[in-house]
Amino acid sequence: MTELVGYFAAALTTCSFMPQAWLTFRTRDVRGISLGMYSVFTLGVALWLAYGVLQGAWPIIVANAITLTLASVILAMKLRYRNAERTTSVP
Amino acid sequence: MTELVGYFAAALTTCSFMPQAWLTFRTRDVRGISLGMYSVFTLGVALWLAYGVLQGAWPIIVANAITLTLASVILAMKLRYRNAERTTSVP
Structure with missing residues (x-):
């Protein structure tokens, strides 16, 4: 039972990055995404x-x-x- | 040694969400953030x-x-x- 909870938890936290990767790939809107987060997170993983x-x-x-x-x-x-975000953010 | 790697990994992946929370709080720019990711990720965690x-x-x-x-x-x-993002995205 505990094992099953662990596997389900792992599946969810792993798969959760798929919609983010797809959204970013599609929109290329990275302004709201933290460079600090993804730098530290990638190193942590x-x-x-x-x-x-x-x-x-x-x-x-x-x-x-x-x-x-x-x-x-x-x-x-x-x-x-x-x-790209820098050049487009200038009015 | 292995334990230490685990603790360091946990510290990094946990702390990584701080800059993201701060960036989002400061800018309120949530367009590039995936609702699917944070729904599934929160449930997974x-x-x-x-x-x-x-x-x-x-x-x-x-x-x-x-x-x-x-x-x-x-x-x-x-x-x-x-x-808010919906109303401001209309030119």
Whole structure:
């Protein structure tokens, strides 16, 4: 039962970044997205992945590998599209 | 060593939501923030908290209680400010 709650929790927090990645890819609107958040979060998830590898815990490895990919993509879009945001924000 | 990596990972992924909450609070720009992401993520973190309680694992409880608070605040701001976003997006 507890295991099941954990797997369900992992599935939700991992999948949640899919709609964000898709929204950002579609709209390229990155003004409301925090660079600080995605920098720190991506680093944190990379460490979770390292933790999973050190523990040999496959559920942690798989969940964090997927989250790391999605978070990296969002971070890359933030870095790429923020220049565009600067030019368009000037009236 | 492995424990330390885990604690550091938890600290980073938890704290990462602080700059996002602050940015959203300051700018009220929620257009680029995915409602789907924060709905699913908040639910997922609530389940992680339940998992921590079921396991009696304090590090999981503490980290997810803080993340749940921050994610809920961001979700609430998304819900609150998206009406404003509708009126201002019309030229």
